[in-house]
Amino acid sequence: MSRIFNFNAGPAALPQTVLEEVRDDLLDWHGSGMSVMEMSHRAEPYKTIAAEAEADLRSLLAVPDNYKVLFMQGGATGQFAVVPMNLRRDKTSADYVVTGAWGKKAIDEAGKYIAVRTAARPEGDAFNHIPARESWTLDPGAAYVHYTPNETIGGVEFHWTPEVGDVPLVADFSSNFLSRPIDVSKFGLIYAGAQKNAGPAGLTMVIVREDLIGQAQAACPRIFDYQLVADNDSMLNTPPAFSWYVSGRVFKWILAQGGLAAMEALNQRKSDALYTYIDGEAFYSNPVAVTDRSRMNVVFTLADASLDKAFLAGAQDAGFAGLKGHRTVGGMRASLYNATSQAAVTALIDYMKEFVRTHG
Numbered sequence: 544m545s546r547i548f549n550f551n552a553g554p555a556a557l558p559q560t561v562l563e564e565v566r567d568d569l570l571d572w573h574g575s576g577m578s579v580m581e582m583s584h585r586a587e588p589y590k591t592i593a594a595e596a597e598a599d600l601r602s603l604l605a606v607p608d609n610y611k612v613l614f615m616q617g618g619a620t621g622q623f624a625v626v627p628m629n630l631r632r633d634k635t636s637a638d639y640v641v642t643g644a645w646g647k648k649a650i651d652e653a654g655k656y657i658a659v660r661t662a663a664r665p666e667g668d669a670f671n672h673i674p675a676r677e678s679w680t681l682d683p684g685a686a687y688v689h690y691t692p693n694e695t696i697g698g699v700e701f702h703w704t705p706e707v708g709d710v711p712l713v714a715d716f717s718s719n720f721l722s723r724p725i726d727v728s729k730f731g732l733i734y735a736g737a738q739k740n741a742g743p744a745g746l747t748m749v750i751v752r753e754d755l756i757g758q759a760q761a762a763c764p765r766i767f768d769y770q771l772v773a774d775n776d777s778m779l780n781t782p783p784a785f786s787w788y789v790s791g792r793v794f795k796w797i798l799a800q801g802g803l804a805a806m807e808a809l810n811q812r813k814s815d816a817l818y819t820y821i822d823g824e825a826f827y828s829n830p831v832a833v834t835d836r837s838r839m840n841v842v843f844t845l846a847d848a849s850l851d852k853a854f855l856a857g858a859q860d861a862g863f864a865g866l867k868g869h870r871t872v873g874g875m876r877a878s879l880y881n882a883t884s885q886a887a888v889t890a891l892i893d894y895m896k897e898f899v900r901t902h903g
């Protein structure tokens with residue numbers, strides 16, 4: 544068996560020790576005689592697994608007591624609709640800060656459930672920087688302000704939390720969830736799909752301030768009504784039980800590494816190394832404003848795009864996966880989530896150097 548250096552954007556690399564643990568427990572979980580996949584979600588063993596995962600996630604993010612932690616389905620894409628269905632309340636419109644392709648999708652979907660306003664967005668479609676906070680035009684009567692802390696395709700990340708007054712701040716943390724500490728109390732709602740830093744696909748986590756829920760639109764499906772999900776401990780219907788379990792193991796792994804501060808230090812080291820190399824080598828370039836560069840998704844182009852195919856073929860032969868940029872933007876992208884090691888990044892930089900030597 545050999546494991547390659549995995550730079551996939553999501554689903555993405557998981558910690559090897561977690562995979563080994565899951566493998567060891569696969570047929571007989573702790574003497575139960577069955578796999579977690581085969582358990583009733585209503586039975587005691589699974590309830591314990593689920594509750595422990597929630598407790599560990601709360602501990603990692605220091606989630607205040609007045610926030611619900613929900614384990615849902617439908618992905619972040621589902622939340623694009625579920626957020627306005629739940630948070631419109633007695634308001635009429637919501638503000639969106641659009642800094643990339645995912646923010647665009649979020650506002651387009653939300654428009655079916657609430658009037659949407661673009662509060663900030665860079666000119667054109669290049670999406671290579673974050674508009675300065677002073678340039679945002681926020682509506683103090685908005686139901687919420689939505690933004691995307693990390694744009695997975697463009698490689699643009701907020702390294703600050705926007706101040707938006709009393710309007711609840713809503714964040715799609717899908718691609719930098721658990722990559723660094725955050726102050727949950729600054730947010731009305733946070734959501735993230737599991738399949739980057741937290742676990743396998745199929746699970747969507749929502750952290751929401753209690754006073755914002757309980758007023759879902761009448762047409763909101765029961766399984767997407769935050770209040771009903773919370774009242775039923777995220778088991779209103781059958782949850783994504785296996786993804787929840789594996790994510791729980793990933794939470795324990797992060798805790799054992801030293802928590803989110805340790806993840807942040809690691810992610811900073813990895814991305815700094817790659818950006819420093821790219822900036823120092825004329826053959827490669829990254830289009831994102833230096834202050835807004837993502838630590839999770841490093842995008843880069845080759846000086847001569849006709850060499851892209853050779854770069855990717857050589858990368859595959861050398862044991863790297865997932866370096867092709869998103870189909871809508873081309874070029875390359877290295878996703879450096881928590882489970883991607885410093886060694887993987889060093890090996891990638893060595894490969895990039897060798898490619899310049901042979902093709903530059």
Ligand code: PMP
Pocket residue numbers: 553617618619620621645691693694695696715716717718736
């Ligand atoms: N938002 C962001 C920032 C993402 O990166 C993604 C997935 N790549 C999505 C939303 C959509 O997530 P899902 O596939 O879970 O619906």
